[in-house]
Amino acid sequence: MRWTELEAAVADAARHPLKEVFSREPDRLARLTLEACGLTVDLSKTILDEGVVAAGLALADEVDFGAWRAKLLSGAVVNPTEGRAATHSAERGVGSEADVKAAREARTAMKALYERIAAGDFGAVGRVVHVGIGGSFLGPALVIDALPASGPVPDVRIVSNIDAVSLERAIEGADPAKTLMIVVSKSFTTLETRMNAESVRDALGLPAERVIAVTANPDKAHEFGVAPGNILGFAETVGGRYSLWTGVGLAAALSAGWDAFTDLLEGAGEMDRHFAEAELAQNLPFMAALGDIAYASILGAESRAVFAYDERLRLLPDFLQQLETESNGKQVDRNGHRLARPSSPVVWGGVGTDAQHAVFQMLHQGTHLVPVEFLAIREPGHSMDRDHHRQLIANCIAQGAALLAGRSFEEAQRETPDEQIARAKVFDGNRPSSTVVLPRLDARTLGALIAYYEHRTFSFGALLEINSFDQMGVELGKNIARAIASGETASLDLSSKALMDRLTSG
Numbered sequence: 001m002r003w004t005e006l007e008a009a010v011a012d013a014a015r016h017p018l019k020e021v022f023s024r025e026p027d028r029l030a031r032l033t034l035e036a037c038g039l040t041v042d043l044s045k046t047i048l049d050e051g052v053v054a055a056g057l058a059l060a061d062e063v064d065f066g067a068w069r070a071k072l073l074s075g076a077v078v079n080p081t082e083g084r085a086a087t088h089s090a091e092r093g094v095g096s097e098a099d100v101k102a103a104r105e106a107r108t109a110m111k112a113l114y115e116r117i118a119a120g121d122f123g124a125v126g127r128v129v130h131v132g133i134g135g136s137f138l139g140p141a142l143v144i145d146a147l148p149a150s151g152p153v154p155d156v157r158i159v160s161n162i163d164a165v166s167l168e169r170a171i172e173g174a175d176p177a178k179t180l181m182i183v184v185s186k187s188f189t190t191l192e193t194r195m196n197a198e199s200v201r202d203a204l205g206l207p208a209e210r211v212i213a214v215t216a217n218p219d220k221a222h223e224f225g226v227a228p229g230n231i232l233g234f235a236e237t238v239g240g241r242y243s244l245w246t247g248v249g250l251a252a253a254l255s256a257g258w259d260a261f262t263d264l265l266e267g268a269g270e271m272d273r274h275f276a277e278a279e280l281a282q283n284l285p286f287m288a289a290l291g292d293i294a295y296a297s298i299l300g301a302e303s304r305a306v307f308a309y310d311e312r313l314r315l316l317p318d319f320l321q322q323l324e325t326e327s328n329g330k331q332v333d334r335n336g337h338r339l340a341r342p343s344s345p346v347v348w349g350g351v352g353t354d355a356q357h358a359v360f361q362m363l364h365q366g367t368h369l370v371p372v373e374f375l376a377i378r379e380p381g382h383s384m385d386r387d388h389h390r391q392l393i394a395n396c397i398a399q400g401a402a403l404l405a406g407r408s409f410e411e412a413q414r415e416t417p418d419e420q421i422a423r424a425k426v427f428d429g430n431r432p433s434s435t436v437v438l439p440r441l442d443a444r445t446l447g448a449l450i451a452y453y454e455h456r457t458f459s460f461g462a463l464l465e466i467n468s469f470d471q472m473g474v475e476l477g478k479n480i481a482r483a484i485a486s487g488e489t490a491s492l493d494l495s496s497k498a499l500m501d502r503l504t505s506g
């Protein structure tokens with residue numbers, strides 16, 4: 001049983017203080033600094049020593065990792081509960097011939113629509129209101145925020161929440177004659193999206209020709225009143241949280257430009273090929289996932305934190321939260337058996353340096369094990385000189401160094417003779433972190449980065465033998481909400497019933 005070996009290797013590695021690893025393993029930095037597709041991933045400040053990596057590779061063998069990766073990338077069924085493949089990589093040119101062809105055809109239709117909008121077929125478009133939630137929101141929002149607005153419609157607003165505050169903000173000051181709504185919903189049955197789309201349509205008095213739908217369920221979009229020529233389809237086999245690469249990215253393409261959208265796909269495709277071909281010990285997504293498994297599933301870390309030291313990636317933690325937790329927050333394996341060990345940790349994070357003044361106290365001295373991931377970009381996203389970028393990067397590096405080295409009581413005492421104060425100034429250190437470095441943030445490196453996380457998420461699930469592509473856990477809450485909203489509160493527990501009354505009666 002390879003899990004036993006991996007657990008033993010992790011326990012063994014955990015016995016050695018992390019801060020001593022560089023002197024114990026002189027080649028460690030070189031061995032655990034992996035590069036591909038413009039990304040450099042430094043895993044050297046994690047538990048991945050030679051023993052853990054060897055045991056992880058053996059586990060990969062035992063769980064048929066290679067075969068499952070091949071299934072993913074060739075369009076075979078990897079989502080058994082829904083009897084589906086997961087063909088997001090086909091959108092980037094890596095998949096079965098039929099899937100790649102279908103993706104290309106859908107892209108041609110998307111490009112034609114993009115060009116019609118850019119050419120003024122919809123009149124002058126001053127603003128696009130993108131309506132969608134979950135995977136139909138987080139990926140496009142990330143790209144729109146991260147890349148410069150150099151496309152034909154720089155003013156793109158997004159409405160996701162059913163709380164209409166978000167909607168009112170998105171349409172504030174909009175000229176109805178110059179506003180286009182893009183309703184994005186894979187299922188086209190999502191309550192929030194349908195209600196928001198209706199409200200935007202009514203509030204602005206948008207005619208059918210100014211409404212576009214992107215969906216894997218065109219009949220529903222048609223029933224909703226969207227003209228057939230304004231409906232972009234995509235494959236049912238592309239999961240919502242993996243759908244940015246399809247017409248779901250139309251608003252992102254309108255904001256960043258078609259060339260940028262194409263580069264995004266190319267960068268992701270490059271990462272697909274790296275994931276498919278690189279041997280596992282050099283495979284970025286696999287190795288990062290092995291670290292995630294060691295911390296979450298073996299050492300019991302209940303969360304993992306991601307800090308982008310770059311304002312342009314401030315939405316990355318939100319995107320990863322859905323990607324990783326909705327994919328791998330499962331209690332059974334793909335055969336329906338209860339998992340023997342923890343699955344997805346809570347994924348959270350923020351942007352550096354802001355987060356240093358909020359949560360880093362806990363990361364440095366708190367009592368929880370939280371593996372931290374930093375992202376840093378060599379080329380700044382601004383043209384200010386002074387020392388902004390150097391300070392930003394120095395702060396990023398300093399956090400990882402401090403997490404590792406810590407500060408002993410003796411060191412603290414050198415700063416203060418007061419024992420009580422010195423004790424409060426002790427940092428245990430030996431806290432793990434990894435760092436992803438990009439040379440610059442452009443559409444290509446962003447595409448590679450997002451695909452890296454997609455495949456890392458898949459790799460984590462494959463090692464645990466999870467189905468990473470369904471999301472049954474969101475159904476029950478949706479059903480109960482539907483019942484409550486229509487007045488069926490009789491079967492609710494007393495607390496929930498009282499809360500509903502307090503919030504809505506009278």
Ligand SMILES: O=P(O)(O)OC[C@H]1O[C@](O)(CO)[C@@H](O)[C@@H]1O
Nearest residue numbers: 134135136185186187190240474
């Ligand atoms: O794109 P749709 O079908 O509106 O779904 C939105 C989101 O809802 C979920 O199904 C979960 O509620 C996500 O997986 C999905 O991204």
